[in-house]
Amino acid sequence: MKAQHTQERMATRAAVFDSLQQQIAVIDDTGSIIDVNYAWICFGAENNLSPEFSSIGSNYLDIVRYSHFMGDQLAVQALQGILTVINCTSPHFYYEYPCHSPNQQRWFIMRVSPLQDGPKRLFVIAHYDITERKLAEEKAESLSLHDPLTGLANRRYFNEFLHEEIRRCIRNQLSISLVMIDVDNFKGYNDHFGHLAGDECLIKVSQVLSSFASRPNDLAARLGGDEFAVIFGGIGNAYAQTAADSLREKISGLNLVFGREKLVTISAGIVSVDLLKHQSEETLLHEADKALYCAKSAGRNRVIHTQLDN
Numbered sequence: 001m002k003a004q005h006t007q008e009r010m011a012t013r014a015a016v017f018d019s020l021q022q023q024i025a026v027i028d029d030t031g032s033i034i035d036v037n038y039a040w041i042c043f044g045a046e047n048n049l050s051p052e053f054s055s056i057g058s059n060y061l062d063i064v065r066y067s068h069f070m071g072d073q074l075a076v077q078a079l080q081g082i083l084t085v086i087n088c089t090s091p092h093f094y095y096e097y098p099c100h101s102p103n104q105q106r107w108f109i110m111r112v113s114p115l116q117d118g119p120k121r122l123f124v125i126a127h128y129d130i131t132e133r134k135l136a137e138e139k140a141e142s143l144s145l146h147d148p149l150t151g152l153a154n155r156r157y158f159n160e161f162l163h164e165e166i167r168r169c170i171r172n173q174l175s176i177s178l179v180m181i182d183v184d185n186f187k188g189y190n191d192h193f194g195h196l197a198g199d200e201c202l203i204k205v206s207q208v209l210s211s212f213a214s215r216p217n218d219l220a221a222r223l224g225g226d227e228f229a230v231i232f233g234g235i236g237n238a239y240a241q242t243a244a245d246s247l248r249e250k251i252s253g254l255n256l257v258f259g260r261e262k263l264v265t266i267s268a269g270i271v272s273v274d275l276l277k278h279q280s281e282e283t284l285l286h287e288a289d290k291a292l293y294c295a296k297s298a299g300r301n302r303v304i305h306t307q308l309d310n
Ligand SMILES: Nc1nc2c(ncn2[C@@H]2O[C@H](COP(=O)(O)OP(=O)(O)OP(=O)(O)O)[C@@H](O)[C@H]2O)c(=O)[nH]1
Pocket: 149, 182, 183, 184, 185, 186, 187, 188, 190, 194, 195, 196, 197, 198, 199, 202, 224, 225, 226, 296, 300
């Protein structure tokens, strides 16, 4: 009676093990696979992994070593982590990793924990799919860094990017240029066509700015209202002047007319430093703002350029 009861409990436990969505394998201290659950088997099949991945008796550590040998850079960290638990240098191992396929973004967590089964030292390797959480985090992160109207970087992202870009340029002795931009007489456009049309106008301006900031070390940002900025990392005096002139022409070329034949234009202040050694972001911001102020005072629809020495 007792034996039957124990058997039933074992069967229930096995059913629970197989019903879990997490992919679980149990290995011994040599890496040999003692057991896998149904989700683990399905994962192997869905991802065309070799049959060894789900076979009892295969060596899981060898499978991970082979992945590393085949160029999977993450496998070496997974391997080291598993070994720290097997060698008792760490009580658990927890590892978050991307596992993207050509048409799907996916992330997983691998958790390795020891399991004492009578005299046997075993280890549970559990993989959890955390794609939903990761995508939600990425979306929240993107929302916190971008302006909702134009999709450009917001002031917070701009500040962080400028800080990092200045450090990168100083480290590598590269040039940098910063362009501060303000739409001219935008209040007039808003008053003439209304706020919604004003929003459309800001979106069009931002699209032009984006098209000028296409390299990884460039950034177009909306700092607030009708105030924008473009960072050109690694770009010095000569190109920045040409780019800002062309940017100004492209925006007047949008032909956004309001009032009595007035055109939406921009004023811009540029600061460039060739082969940056030790200028601070405060100086760059201050000088670009000053140049923008001069462009406004000098009649708008123009670019004023300041070149700083190191
Ligand atoms: N439609 C719209 N308007 C905005 C937004 N944010 C700020 N504004 C308006 O942008 C205008 C900014 O005006 P200012 O920069 O002060 O002045 P301006 O008319 O552009 O004149 P100058 O800058 O001196 O050439 C104000 O009328 C604000 O109400 C927005 O998100 N959407």
